[in-house]
Amino acid sequence: MNTWVEYWDDPSPSNGSHAQMNTQKVFIEPDPESISRRFFDSPETAQKFAKKLKESGKLARVKTDKSE
Numbered sequence: 001m002n003t004w005v006e007y008w009d010d011p012s013p014s015n016g017s018h019a020q021m022n023t024q025k026v027f028i029e030p031d032p033e034s035i036s037r038r039f040f041d042s043p044e045t046a047q048k049f050a051k052k053l054k055e056s057g058k059l060a061r062v063k064t065d066k067s068e
Contacts (some may be wrong), residue, residue, distance in 0.1 A: 003046045004039040007053045007060040030059075 008030045040046040043062065050060040 002039065002064065002065045003041075003043045004037050004064075005046050005050045006035050006037050006059055007050070007058050008036065008054050010057055010059050040060055044061070 011028065011030070031048050038049065040049065041062065046062045053060040
C-alpha cells in the first residue's frame with residue numbers, strides 16, 4: 001500500500017478576530033499545480049507529517065492507493 005500526503009497553502013484569510021470569521025467555511029479544491037506531495041513508508045508517519053503541516057497553517061490530507 002502506498003501512502004502519501006498532499007498539502008497546499010490555506011487560501012482563506014487569517015486576519016480578523018474569531019467573531020468576524022465565517023462559521024460556514026466552504027472547501028474549495030486547490031489548483032492541482034499548487035498541490036505538493038510527499039510519500040511515506042507508513043500511514044502513521046504520514047499522519048504525523050500532516051499534523052505538523054496543519055499546525056504551520058497549511059491544508060493537508062493523507063491518501064493511500066490500497067494496493068498490495
